[in-house]
Amino acid sequence: MNDEREYQKRVLIATSLSYVIVILDTSIVNVALEPVAASLGSDISGLQWVVNAYTLTFASLLLSGGALGDRIGAKTVYLAGLLVFACASALCGLAPDWQILVVARVLQGVGAALLVPCSLTLINHAFPVARQRASAIGVWAGCGGIAMAAGPLAGGLLIHLLGWRSIFLVNVPIALIGAWLTTRVDSVRPASSDRPMDVAGQLLAIVALGASVAVLIEGAKLGWQAGAIRVGAAIALAAWAAFVLVEARRKQPMLPLGFFRSPVFSASAFVSLISGLIFYGLFFLLSLYFQSARGWSPLRTGLAFLPLTVMVTIGSFVSGALNRTYGAHRLVCAGFLLYALGFAGLVALADDAPYWRIALCFPAVGFAAGVISPAATAALMSAVDKARAGVGAGVLNASRQTGSAFGVAIFGALMSAIQPLDVGIRVAVYLAIGLALLAALVWSVALAVVTRYAGSDVC
Incomplete structure (x- = not known):
């Protein structure tokens, strides 16, 4: 028993460290937006690409990262992801212009897509008991919350x-330490070593996501009626349609559409997408607002986010206990209602309100983000076969990162396209409120169906 617990501890430490650097690089870059723009000559759309090149690649490749882990072994792919992430972070820190920085951020996304789903696979195998697994995932997500708070x-x-270059270079030693720790974790037997990779599905996913985000980012600059934007929108729609068609016809698809027959799985993926969209979208908007509109330094901007990010950490760590006490059904619904409440207070941004009025809304938003992610993760992983844990984890994180990429694109576009600034902020906040309430409704209906007709321990 003691040996098993020691092994579980090693797995949890190694996997949590990887999640720390992944989330750190999602949040830390936001306070560097103004210094990067000043140093490398980037406009708002360029900054959106600096943020989204990472999250978009991460989201696009997560499904293949999970499937690759199932195919050749989670530990092997996890280690490869850490090393790629370390090299890409070094390139980010040395980038001579914003275009090279975007390329380096793409490579960071490749590394993150390899290591994150495999970290959940390692946890899933090390913690076979559902309650222990939920607690472990809560710690894993909580470490991500710490990174979010510290970022x-x-x-x-x-x-x-x-x-600003130091925010990328700091990842290199952390990733190397994580790789060393992972060498002390036992290998997980591949679940499907003979499973072919879905190259067509992967390429279509990249085109669909990339074209969609490109349209949202560049549409505000080029104009929504521009020929390039219309072509991009057509490509995105065609790629999404072709992706669904290919995945439906393949015997072993990258994204098994049969997963979505489970209301728990579908609802978990949807609420993860919406949570990522509204949280990271507004995080990007607030970062630009504090630094551009109010002229705050990166350090002051980082301090301003503390009431938000600290509550993300607290919410992540208490989510497991709240999940066991109240169930995922009530917890996720309450989280999205807290989101809506906090966002309602952020309407004050449009009136150039004093900081304390804005800070009062941050705890509700941060706590909501913290509790939703691990609760939805545990619910989704309970609906997936252990043999397909890597793919399931990939779907979950792809949903979250896709939401993050769309959030930065959508809220950045609103900030650029709608003037004056206070009107754009109001539209963004009202959109966030509406999406939070929609997510609460979808989750409530899906879990109610499961409880009524099948019964489920996630409710």
């Missing part, structure tokens, strides 16, 4: 002391 402040301090 803006750590980024502000690093930029203040060493410049």
Whole structure:
């Protein structure tokens, strides 16, 4: 028993460390937007690409990352992801212009897509009991919450002391330590070593997501009626349609559409997407607002986010206990209602309100983000066969990262296209409220169906 617990502890430490650097690089870059723009000559759309090149690649490749882990072994793919992430972070720190920085961020996304789903696979195998697994996932997500909380402040301090390049270079030693720790974790037997890779599905997913986000980012700059935007929209729609058709016809698809017959699985993926969209979208908007509209330094911006990010950490760590006490049904619904409440208070941004009025809304938004992610993760993983855990984890994280990429694109477009600024902010906040309430409704209906007709321990 003690040996099993020691092994579980090693797995949890190694996997949590990887999640820390993945989330750190999602949040830390937001406080560097103004310094990057000033140093590399980027406009708002360029900054959107700096943020989204990472999240978009991450989302596009997560399904293949999970499937690759199932095919050749989660530990092997996990280690490869860490090493790719370390090399890409070094390139980010040395980038001479914003275009090279975008390319390096793409490579970071490749590394993250390899390691994150495989980290959940390692956890899934190390913790076979559902309650233990839910607690472990809560710790894993909680470490991500710590990274989220530390990201803006750590980024502000690093930029203040060493410049914006240091926020990327700091990932290199952390990733290498994570790789060393992973060598002490036992290998997980591949679940499907003879399963062919779905190359067509992967390429279509990349085109569909990339074209969709490109249309949203560039539409505000080029005009929504521009020929290039119309062509991009047509390509995105065609790629999405072809992706669904290919996945429906393949015997072993990258994204098994049969997963979505489960209301728990479908609802978990949907609420993860919406949570990522509204949280990271507004995080990007607020970062630009504090630095551009109010003229705050990266350090002051990082400090301003503390009431938000600290509550993400707290919410992540208590989510497991709240899930066991109240069930995922009530917990996720309550989380999205908290989202809506917090966002309603952020309407004050449009009136150039004092900071304390804005900060009062941050705890509700942060706590909601913290509790939703691990609750939805545990619910989705309970609906997936262990043999397909990598693919299931890939779907979950792809949903979240896709939401993040769309959020940055949508809210950045609103900030660019709708003037004056206070009107754009109001539209963004009202959109976030509407999406939060929609997610609560979808989750409630889906879990009610499961409880009524089949019964489920996630409710």
